[in-house]
Amino acid sequence: MVVIRDIIITGLLLGGIFALVSVGLSLQYGVGRVMNVAHGEFIMIGSFVTFWLFGSTIHLDPLVSILITAPLTFVIGWILHATLFRRLMDTSPTLDVFEGKSMLASFGLLYVVQNIARIIWGSQNYQVMYLNRTVTGAQIPLNRLVALGVVIVIGVVFYIFLARTRMGKAIRASSQDPTTAGLMGVNINSVLAVCFGLGVAMAGIAGSLLSTLYAIQTSMGLQYTVIAMIVVVLGGLGSVSGAMIGGVVLGIVSQIVTYFQPTWTLIAYYLVFILLLLVRPKGIMGK
Amino acid sequence: MMQDEQDPKTTEESSIASRPVSRRQFLKYAGLAGAAIGASGALGGILSACGGEEETTTTAAPGTTVAAGPTPPAQDKFVIGGARPISGMYAMFEQAHFGPAYKIWVDDMNAAGGINIAGKKLPVELKVYDDQSDLDTCMRLMTKLMEEDKVDWLLGPQSTAFLFAGAGLAQSRGYVLCSAEGGATTLEAEMAKGSLPLFFQFLNYSNHYQLPVFAEIMQELGAKTVSIVYLEDLHGIEYSSQAQLFFPSAGIEILSSTSIPFGIKDVSSIVKKWQGENPDVVCGFVYPEQYILVLQTMIQLDYNPKAYLAGPGGSTEVVYNVFQGAADGIMFEGAWSPKQSPAAQAYYEKFIAKVGDKANVDFWGPLIYGAELEFIQKCIEKAATLDHQKIAEVLRTAHFPTIMSDDMFMTAQILDRSCYAGQIGQWQNGYPQVIDPGAKRTAEIWYPKPTWKEAAKSSTSSTT
């Protein structure tokens, strides 16, 4: 029983981390059709900015530093979409072509961002030691609990944003039918840029928290992109709640396998993913 | 495969003969393919010109400069080439392990007016390419360095797998290759067969003699049981299998040996398993990314084994960067300590100046690399030629004093055991100490190590 309880608790916590890493990508693909391979690089940027602020003289609390990383990464994302991806949209005859091109452009972005980060921060491993203890009485690591809390907050806030605000409604309209939304007076370009920016900002927030959970390195991005892709497809492309569910599913699967044979963890990720894709290509929450 | 030379033409002609319709299309495309290759060459030429730097033309390749007697070479510089991981997942090694060591070496040689070949001082030039931590790229660039750039000396590539591939490649091109980061357990058999006469191993590794020494230390401390976690890569697999050889024979029982993949994100079930097994010692044959997670989980669950042995990267001050005082008492594969000798202290200071950051210095390799490069230089100067066969002869038999050992020499192409500063180290009050049994020990072993909480508390005052 203890084993099952442990697997569920640690699986949920890990699922929270996976969901955190993935919601941004889900948004970017779901609304903007950009399969952003550089997603992990923005997580890395979030991590390193947090690490840098924590190590500096102001010794900024990693949770507080979200207030800096989120707007910073939002602006980066917004600018990228307003320049690069908008141009690709304009020059692509079909959505298929745009998906291909934007994926490859983000591959170029991955190279650029990673190289700049390496010039600034080098290639060593770092980590922010923060809340590295368990909740009294239970063996639940506090830093992971905080990460789970943040992802739930992001989910709720984003849900309210989509449901209640003007921009949120425009985003929902654009993701369902961009042409009609455009006809109804929605400024598609600005909606997409905001969406992409929000996706990058979520990567930045994830990065801030990851810097307290794992070793960070300037070449760390791609592994998180891969996790995010798996989670997003598991949950259903474009569904934020799907990303949450996908994250938890992957977290629990991962903990079950790790308990029996840790080396099979990655194989299990891919296997679950491949099987699900074959059985239900639209994902758990897909329509 | 000599008949191959005819094959491309036959294929081409038969396709022309049998397929008159597709011929024009095929010819057009293939023609443009050829043009493309030509065009890329032209583009390359333009870009080369933009690169600014002139092509290095060394007048002679090693192997062709067979000078009888100490005749100075005709060339006027000595080019050292290497394909190193400037970017990618192994970039930290280039940044803080072998990278600074060879740069210091080149600076030192040039400060002295160059390397002395048969009475002629040749200034040294470095030619380092980025292999992106990718073995395929690394092998191609090493081939380029040997075949096109015809460098005079080749730096070792990073990591064991690269060393395995590189040793054979350099051998086939008649180049001496000396190890950088990476061990030679699997290469030993090849070397014993005599198929790699130009390969020389300097860095110590699992069976040479880190794990035998660690087994001795455990015996001395009275540790009886050990649990192992290892990474599913060459380093981890090699160390765990060598541990299976050396630990039981020293009367130490291995309670469990768990392999983990790169990118594992939760190891709490493994730490809980250890809590149940309660071994005296935990060995983590993993890289920094994983041992940081393992240590962090141990701290969170407040699990305190009497000793913890860390793998590569455990020997760098990165552990203090991350864990501050709590890192006190961790043992690591290595090892050297600046306290050992004035020469070691001087090299430590040089190294910090080169890396630019105290927190990155490694206490496994650098002193060995420094001594290795000094030794190589002395051997080349003694050989008084650029002929790699002759330099290899000298390397095999020479004895020289270096910063690490008063008498440095190779036994069967591997650096002799007596030359090392140490095999196993321990962090004590933020400082690396060598804990090998015997004269090399620089401090008494802390055993059992302080608990994570005690260590974190006691050294908050002592760390700078």
Add this chain to the structure above:
Amino acid sequence: MNIKRLTPARWAASGLLLVVFIVLSLLPTLTQGYLVTLLTDILRYVVLTVGWMIFSGPTNYMSLATAAFYGVGFYIAAVFNGPLPFVAVIIIAGAVSFVMALVVGALTLRLRGVYFAIFTFALTLMVTSVVLEVERVVTGTRGRFVVTESTQTAYYAMLIVTIVTLVMAVLIRRSRYGLALQSIGQYEEAAAHSGINVVLTKVMVFAASAFVMGMAGAIIATRRTYIDPGIAFSLNTSFWPVLMALFGGMGNLVGPVIGAAVFTYLGELLLTRFPDLYMLIFGVVLILAIAFMPRGIVGLAEQVWGKIRGGRGAPA
């Protein structure tokens, strides 16, 4: 392809082709140096890129499984080269990749667009992890030593595989399969209704492209002495052919060939000239190429050529 007659330009192109292949086949006797190694490498990417294009170009199914098929070739070479003759090893490698692609192709029939891309990507990752685990459990280590072949042998083998690939690409394009593939790419349901066996066409062409990838892998492996799963299934191998095809232009077969050649050479130049800024420059070039050369180098060249000719007939 609206010009059907042999024009002087075509005669010139044919002549050029002949010269190029004669030069390429005589090259190793003219030079002993690094050029042969570099050309082997360029031809490898030509094979992978054209191989990728055969299937993914017309159908718009972006396959990222190139590394899986290529890596299988590596392992076949590691296991069989030495005991079996090199030629047999190359063919076995191609055949195994072919069969693997048949299975993968049959499994993925329901997937389209980005799902297909992600599936093939995950497949490569899974094959890597599985091989890694099998090696750990079965052989107790991670990598293998490979019986090597000489630079010249590998070069000629790669040249032959390149020619095979190009011939195959042309034949498929000109056959009814080529048309079928294009109609699948444009509108799959319509293609199915018009009597095309969509399933068979897709799977067979996918497998054919895997065949040449496996052969290329087997040849390159014999130049590497030592291989492990990280080397054999490097993700670069999946992404690069896509980038190269896009960089060169996907309109016809010339594009991928030029793309592969320029890309490989450019990459090496940057790695050796600007090792510290390699990724930065490479990334910027990539982004600019995608943003400002929507039809690749070939498209750009046609545009420029069209301008020079001043509208005297649109370029093909």
